[in-house]
Amino acid sequence: MERLSEDAEGVYVIAPTPFDEDGSIHHASIDSMVEFFIDAGADGLTIMGMMGEAQKLDAEESLIVMRRVMERVAGRVPVIVGISGPGLASMLGLSRAAMDAGAAGVMVAPPATLDTDGRIFDYYRMIGEELGETTPFVLQDFPLVTGVSIAPKVIDDIVRDVPNCVMLKHEDWPGLSKISALRRTSEAGGRRISILCGNGGMFLPEELMRGADGAMTGFAFPEMMVGVCRHVQAGDANAARDLFDAYLPLMRYESQPGLGLAIRKFILAKRGVIASAALRRPGPKLTAQDTADIDALLERQAARLENLDS
Template identity: 55%
Template sequence: MISAETRGVFAIAPTPFLPDGALDMASLGRMTERYVGCGVDGLTILGIMGEAHKLEPEESLSVVREVIAHAGGLPVVVGISAPGFAAMRRLSAAAMEMGAAGVMMTPPPSMRTDDQIAGWFAQAVAQIGSDVPFVLQDHPTATGVVMSNAVIRRVVAENPSCVMLKHEDWPGLDKISAIRNWQERGEMRALSILCGNGALFLDMEMRRGADGAMTGYAFAEMLRRVVDLAAQDRDAAQDLFDAHLPLLRYEHQPGIGLAVRKHILAQRGFIAHPDLRAPGAALNPAARAEVDYLLARLKARDRGCGL
């Protein structure tokens, strides 16, 4: 199970599809094993990057089952966010029965005030069970839900099963500092903080006190090395991060970012096809050429990148 002591790198995995939109079950197993080979500490599935909102309920269960079967015992966190609690309750229960290490959830866009947000989490926990460890996903640029530092502390205090913050606020470095300062003063209990945002700020997030990364950048090897180096050799971590920054920037484009990631993962052999399930963006020839150019430059600058 994940806990407040969980640290390291959790790769957020996409959901591979065949060109006709069907689930690519063969790629699911291979992709999971490749992530394990990159040295990650765990995997996160069925998030935004996993196109979870495009899956039928039984497809979601198939993804959970296949990934856990190939994860080699590494913890797997399952995204369960949905408009209603019935779907969340069913997926959470099934995932935990299959061996998931916890679930991840975030309120729907209609939640605006601190009381609404805190109330939603209390209701969600009542539905999935207070024995299920969960990750609080704070991703306002994607969800439209703005969580103040105070409401995050409140949710953590009111729900002992909240063991991790997936930090994706932007700008959000001061949020990490505020939480760590509260903890140092004994004003907030322990909480794991793993960061997303495509790793675009991972170098600085580690300096602010993050415990690692939970994101989908196409080179989990870089995430592993930056997280490990951050506490030992800041300049070495920064040099490695800088080598990947042009590709990180390109991959972070709204609209086509997931298509870029899937293109790279297909190039690397993690998945057989780069397709998104409709509706979804696809890279045109010019964009593919730009990504390939950046990959060639990355290979020259970081020989350990996995290319």
């Protein structure tokens, strides 16, 4: 598999980790999930991120999940592995294992201790040096979770001085102006890297029109994100917005803090992608009212899609 580069674009689906009801890893669901995402048109996969319940896996389980995904993907699309953690040694060990298994690159979120621009820059310069030039990485900018706000100027400095930082996972909110600022720098002669956006796809059409290259996030209907990206690439903004609008009520419901992954897994299980909607403990469980809401939203979504196709 080729290494991740600044030219990456499209939809890199954030893959959940499938569990059985008893909390054990459900290996067969990893296989079916990979096939589903690739069939849906995913340009890549990202595993063991924040929405992959990576923090609930021990070191051995992380390797098991990673290797199973890599084996099933078999080089058909690039795979990015989240390696964020409090200790550099464990991060580097996981990175080496990921690249040895065929990963295209790794993703690193900033630790909460980075409280100044200088510390943020120094941290990512160190990460770039420690990973080495043969390991490209994604800078995950998600201040709502990490508590670390990274100004566009700091990202520009990292991009300029850390050559193996090849992608920004943009999840600032509100953050459209940040995308515009970063693209102004690259248009003025600065180094251009790939920008893929998160936040459950809630602002995807606008992000693409500001200069983002695609999405790196999860949603129970990844085919929508793929379709929106392809419409924008083809220059048809109206078709992109029409498709996005048909899914927006469900996307809004799935974006609920604390409950979103449970909703996503419930729908993926309902679609037959994974065998169980279980989250590993601790994690929320949906109520009967929650599932009734989802069923109603799915029904209305199907009707909107029918009208869109007619």
